Amino acid sequence: MSLLEIERLTAGYGEAVVLEEMSLSVSEGECLAVLGRNGVGKSTLMLAIMAHAARFAGRLRWDGHDFSTLSTNQRVGLGLGWVPQEREIFPSLTVEENLLVAHRRGGRFDLNGIYEVFPRLKQRRRNMGDKLSGGEQQMLAIGRTLMTSPRLLLLDEPFEGLAPVIVEELEETLMRLRRDSGFAIIIVEQRAEDVLRLSDRAIVLDRGKIVLEGKSAELLADFEQVHRWLSV
Ligand SMILES: Nc1ncnc2c1ncn2[C@@H]1O[C@H](COP(=O)(O)OP(=O)(O)OP(=O)(O)O)[C@@H](O)[C@H]1O
Ligand SMILES: [Mg+2]
Structure with missing residues (x-):
């Protein structure tokens, strides 16, 4: 069974729809990379998982149980751990x-x-x-x-603005933690090739939809098709 399951989620802010009918799942211990250009909805996906963005339709399940209506605090209690892009x-x-x-x-x-x-x-x-x-x-x-x-760590561009040696140190620490503690990770990252090396699976978003998904190793082997969605 999946740890986190998102079923046809439509979400956004106020009246504005940002994510449209998005479905994805993450298993225990798995690392999923979320790729995509600026403004395609990567952070909104994380915000919606944490109940910081509005859910208009669709369901969220944790260990098979619907948690779509739970508050942010209750979601933290379930084991959802979010590291915001702004660090806060x-x-x-x-x-x-x-x-x-x-x-x-x-x-x-x-x-x-x-x-x-x-x-x-x-x-x-x-x-x-x-x-x-x-x-x-x-x-x-x-x-x-x-x-x-947390049992699932949501990392929103954790390496943004950091020197390469610090990025390397953080990457190693995260991977070691994951091996030792077994938590799952969803990581948003601009450096697509780097994060494809770290992750098991990846999704590429464009304008609020998943346009490409697959095993990271396979996407890396055919990087041209990934790059097409990331170049401006
Ligand atoms: N609080 C908000 N209220 C209204 N619209 C928002 C809000 N936050 C983001 N948006 C809009 O939602 C869309 C997706 O933004 P989001 O921050 O999810 O993109 P992103 O893929 O994380 O981009 P980046 O790579 O720049 O971090 C954008 O059009 C953005 O302007
Ligand atoms: Mg973002």
């Missing part, structure tokens, strides 16, 4: 306070667990949120979401 670090809280805000009792990760994953956050634990480098902010954003013990 609390600037006037320390690194440690940012992490503790999200902590879920009895969850898989506590403060020390996060510091093991990201030793750099331990060094910076007393720093204020706005006194961090871009890479440290992203580690904190991911760490904060891990504190909620």
Whole structure:
């Protein structure tokens, strides 16, 4: 059975439809890449999964149970962990306070667990949120979401604006985490070839619809057809 199943989801903001009848599923432990040009609805898909965008039609299932009408908090409780594109670090809280805000009792990760994953956050634990480098902010954003013990991690362009060496470090950490903890990932990313190497499957969106999908290795082997949907 799929962990997350999306069935003919139509979603958007106010009256505006952004996603149209989108269907997809993610299994336990699987990594799905979401590709597409700017403004095609990649973030909206994540927002709709987290109940931050409006659902006009369609269903969302978790372990086979319909969660379409649950609130954001209830979805976090199910094990959905979203790392927003804007990172949304609390600037006037320390690194440690940012992490503790999200902590879920009895969850898989506590403060020390996060510091093991990201030793750099331990060094910076007393720093204020706005006194961090871009890479440290992203580690904190991911760490904060891990504190909620997700079974599915939604990553919205986690490598955006980061130096290549930090990207490499983060990629390795994420893949190691995934191996050790077994959570599933949906990752939105502009660098299509990189993310196809990390993921099991991928979908390409255009104007709110899935226009291409398949195994990442196969899409990588025939990258021309992917590129066609990404070039302007
Ligand atoms: N809060 C909002 N209210 C109304 N429209 C929005 C809102 N957020 C996004 N949109 C619109 O929804 C469409 C899809 O935006 P979305 O942010 O999902 O795209 P994206 O694929 O994530 O783009 P990018 O690669 O630039 O992050 C765009 O036309 C955008 O203008
Ligand atoms: Mg986006």
